[in-house]
Amino acid sequence: MTRTMTRAVHNGAVASSAPAGWVSCPGCGWLLYRKRLERNLSVCPECDHHLQLGARARIELLVDPGSFSETTFAPAPRDPLDFTDLRRYPERLREAAQRSGESEAVVVGTARIGGADVVLAVMDFGFLGGSMGLEVGGRVSGAAGLALDLGLPLVTVCASGGARMQEGVFSLFQMARVSESFARLREAGLLTVCVLTDPTYGGVSASFATLGSILVGERGAHVGFAGPRVVQETIRTTLPAGFQTAEFLLGHGLVDRVETRAEIRPLLARLIALHAPRPDVEPPPTVRRPVPPTRLDPWEVVRMARMTERPTAVDYLRTVFDDFVELHGDRAFADDPALVGGVASIGGRSVVVLGQEKGHTVGERVARNFGMPHPEGYRKAMRLLGHAETYGLPVITLVDTPGAHPGPEAEERGQSHAIAEIIMRSSRLRVPVIAVVTGEGGSGGALALCTSDRLLVLENAYLSVISPEGCAAILWRTATAAPAAARAMRLGATHLQATGIATAVVPEPPGGAHTDPAAAADALREALLADLAELSALDVDALLEARARRLARIGGDGALFHASGPTSLQRS
Ligand SMILES: [Zn+2]
Structure with missing residues (x-):
């Protein structure tokens, strides 16, 4: 609350110093013409x-013009403690209503965004600092109940100093009340998007504001649990620049995106469309292209798979899919640029996509850590697997990594556990999972994204238990024996398909995917559409049983270890 009051006074002082019709910018102090x-x-x-x-x-600003219709609820007790500080609480309420033109700190109703119906709950910081007492708690949980009854997404816009002191412990328990109503929305698979605006703190940020399935920070907004002054006084040190800004939150993996005010509405429209229930449609006719046998030597495959010109996950996200909204962060520590994820659409279906990203240029490759994820990358992927399950979206993974990051900080944060959890989670995920090895499939760091119903391998890609150099160094006692190790381990798509580990090989243009990225993307899109159509027709139990059978069969009956290679695209 300290922060809230400081800001209110500050803003009041600024406003009073500006001439009528003008506003002084709190950011730069310029006098701006109000209109x-x-x-x-x-x-x-x-x-x-x-x-x-x-x-x-x-x-x-957010809704289709004229589409908002306000919803009112039975009013909560206004002054449950008969509270008086320097003034009586009912007087403060009356004054807040007069000044803000609102009856409380949140406005609820139904509206359309991008033509889609939604329930909206928008807070007003001008009403007692957007603080949450019984009435705000009642309206927010009422909005969630309305979304549940109507089967609509809920969009909230948050701006609050926290719980309202004047309603004491009743305010505190509104955190539990609104959180329970958000849990019901998640159970029902209804989308919740929370837009965090300046400022969002305390009991609101520690309840529904950060419980949305997707969190969008408005540029520059300050969001946190304890206000900066409290933090500073507690630890007695200077806080870093940009502390608790939306951008700070994004860097620490705590929000999905940061957007300017103008970008929020189009983003909401895309997110709502991507999570809309899909009407049952006839699956499109599937195309399966024959794949000519690969003649490449395993060491040549390794070299081809590692080429920096080869299309990466970000390239395929642009070319294979019709729309893609990237979602960032593990909600706990950081956002890992080596593993990108989000919601996409392909051929009229919405999916969750996860992909290891290497980048092309030296700068990109360094920024992406050469496609080697840290534990926070795998935990972001875990979070998005949960998102996929909640909304019934199939998962597509794009695998291209030398391996999980091998560093002390990755060990400190539990790299093994992060990988183990995601493998286990995807083994029982209640939506279809399709993995695509697009380049290098290095060891456990790659397998984290390979526990799937279907495993597609691009013609010049491979999966390996260890890098050929590593294998050569250990068993041949020299890394120069890497080509021999690659051959001994039978690296490449041919062996993967012959053994039934890969369910299909996706053909590449002659000379490799990098020679004609558009053609490579077309072939991948066709293969994905065919698999999506088949898997989406299965019920969940059949899907999980088949996935378990597939894992149990690997290396067992029917695995043709010495097959020379497929002549046409065959399926296990
Ligand atoms: Zn300014």
């Missing part, structure tokens, strides 16, 4: 500072 500022969505044209917005202005 021009409002035309610019209340974003300072000088410094890009996003000024606070009242609930009505926010709603107008």
Whole structure:
């Protein structure tokens, strides 16, 4: 609450110093003509500072014109403690209502965003700092109940200093009340998106504001549990620049995205469309292209799979899929750029995609840690597997990694456990899982994304228990024997398909995927559409049973270890 009051006073002081019709920007101090500022969505044209917005202005900005219809609920007790500080609480409520034009700190209703129906709950910081007492708790859980009754997504816009002191312990328990209502939405598979605006703190940030399936921070918004002054006074040190900003949260894996005010509405429309229930449609006719036998030597396959020009996960996300919204972070520690994930659409179906990303240029490869994920990367993937299950979305993984990151910090954060958990989770995930090895499939770090119903391997890709160099160094006692090790381990798509480990080989253009990335993407898209159509027709029990059978069969009956290679695309 300290922070809330400081800001309110600060803003009041700023407003009073500006002449009528003008606003002083809290970011840069410039005097801005109010009408021009409002035309610019209340974003300072000088410094890009996003000024606070009242609930009505926010709603107008987010929804299709004229589509908002307010919902009212039975009112909660207004002053349960008969509370008086320097003034009586009912007086403060009356004054807040007069100043903000609202009856409480949150406005609830139904609306359309991008043509889709949603339930909306938008907080107003101008009403007692957006604090949550009985009435706010009642309205927010009422909004969740309405979404549940109507089977609609719930979008909340948060701005709050935290729990309302004047309602004491009743306020505190609103955290539990609203959280329970969000749990019901998750159980029902209804999308919840929380937009975190400046400021969101305390009992609101530690309840529904961060319980949305997707969290979007507005640029520059301050979001945290304890206000910066409390943190600073507790640890008696200076806080880093940008502490608790939306960008800080993104860097620490705590929100999915940070957007400017203008970008939020189109993003919401895409997210709602990607999570909309899909009407049953006839699966498209599936195309299966014959794959000519690969003549490449296993060591040549290794070299081809590692080429920096080869298309990466980010390339395929652009070319194979029709739309893709990246979702960031493990919600606990960081966002790992070596493992990208999000929600995509392909041929009219929505899916969750996870992919190891190497980058192409030296700068990109360093930034992506050469496609070697840390534990937080696998934990982000775990989180998105849960997202896929909640919303019934099939999962597609794109595998291309030398291996999981082998470093002390990865060990400290539990690399083994992160990999083990994701393998176990995907082995029983209640939606179809299709893995695609697009390049290097290095050891356990690759297998983390390979526990699947179908395993597609690009013609010049491979999966290996250890790098050929590593194998050569240990068994041949020299890394120069890597080509011999690659041959001995039979690396490459041919062996993977002959043994039934791969369910299909995806053909590449002559000379490799990098010579014609568009053709490579077309072939992958066709293969994915065919598998998605087949797997989506299965019920969950049949799917899980077949997945278990597939794992049990590997290396057992029917594995043709010495087959010379397929002549056409065959399926196990
Ligand atoms: Zn400014």
